[in-house]
Amino acid sequence: MTYDYHILRVIAYIEQHLHAELVLDHLAGASGFSKFHFTRLFKALTGETTQEYIRKRRLTAAAQMLLATNKPLIEIAFTLGYGSQEAYTRAFKAYFGVTPHRYRMNGKHYDNLYKQALTTAVLEVKKHPAPVAPPRFVMKEACWTAGLALRGKIDNDSISRLWNHFYEQLELQPSLSVAEPKAYYGIESIHSTNQPFYLAGIELESAEIPPQLPNGWTAQQLSEQNYVVFELESLIECIPSAIDAIYKNELPALQVKPVRDYHFEYYQDDFKANELGHTFHLYIPIE
Template sequence: MEHYTRIQYAITFIEEQLQEALSLEAIAARAGFSLYHFQRLFHAITGFTVQEYIRKRRLSRAAEELRVNSHTVLDISVSYQYGSQEAFTRAFAGYFGMAPAQYRKQQPPLALQLPIDLVALTANIRGGLTMYKPDIMERPATRIIGYNYPTNLNNERYFEEIPGFYAHFGSHEYYMRIPNKARPAFAYGIPHSYREDGAFSFLIGEEVTSFAEVEDGFACLELPGGKYAAFRNGSMPELGQNAWKYIYGTWLPNSNYERGEGPDFEVTDVLNSTPEKISMTIYIPIR
């Protein structure tokens, strides 16, 4: 449960700094994770991206202040890191459905985002936890050439978009433009290059014997060798697209492993996959 404890450290830090400038690097450092790992783990455990949680907590705290004190809307806007009263009013109305001045006057009940308490969450998990066992294996360093697709953690956009990326990659025969192929029957999907706003790239490609010059939109990426947990989709049939959430939100925090360095990735066995049943394995670096 150490992962939950460390994410709770980050949540406490966020609560203490809601009226200060916050960077994801500083929050991740408080939890003792790399920025990449922290964003994936926070999202899987809480259901929010870090920036989404911060925004909702700031607006909820601002709503509480509007109700109980006489500070001006401008003062509250600035104190919660909004650059102007107009920007704060747009964000407040977008979240709560009314302007700050209207809320202060009428004070209807609002669905505020409360601070997350992972103590209660972990108690619920322990009460009825199903653990799917991965294969633990050593993998050599692997060179990949593929095509990069931009997507985002926010609003779980990547869940909707990634299947379309695979379809686009196949229909445009991008696999034919990869040089030096080593295992052409296996398609790699690799999320990487996470940014503070939740944006990241999803590379779809194939293993190669050596890197080469690539066309626009394509990139070279090396997966580090080392120990990996391998989750085969046949061992988690009912999870489907929620497999990543299960791995980061349930298995990893309850395992005896820490996440290792480098990106996680998925490998599809193209020859043994059908539209009805995809043969895929998800690999997570561990130590």
């Protein structure tokens, strides 16, 4: 017996009533389970609570409305169930990292933070996060990358906000010499202070240390190294569980030993976040 059908019935109910009040009794009723068992099943299958899912769906709808319509902010706030424009603005900025006004002015979708409605295909990826193709073994030449960095507490949402800020900053650096075709790196490592570290950056044209970088940017060199490379789906919220599965299952099965203090995500210029069929590559250095 699979519970997917019951959860997807709830998702359909949420989508139909996204602009109305959503209460637990009605959601559980749509699932066919008691409130107690429904809440546990929903989180077990989706990885988040119903409240988290609904909040992100409404904020996604708000972001899309900002760019697709000329509706006033207060109208969007009330449409999506916020009691005031101030409450809506606070929630929007906490999630997207910018105010609704700034988001509309930027005119660009933050797809990596969008919460798409759950589908059978997405639910399957959530349940079974795994590479979409057999791993490859490569030797990669040394290169320099440069971009914006996070240190300390790092999670999916903060990384997505970092990437969005980085892309905005990159547009302001027309004189920056970058490699062609463009290649983007998400380097995760341990900083010298023993804090988690993540760099959202782009590969530079020169193999030498950059003489000058934009204010606030960080450069990091990747030495020549052997890697095992895994191809993963572009569903941002599934990246941590997919990487965990690689370290738990794939690496031991390949009988390889990871080395150094980092791995990195490699994104091509045409990468699209949260679209099934679009992929990126995870490079793990090995002996």
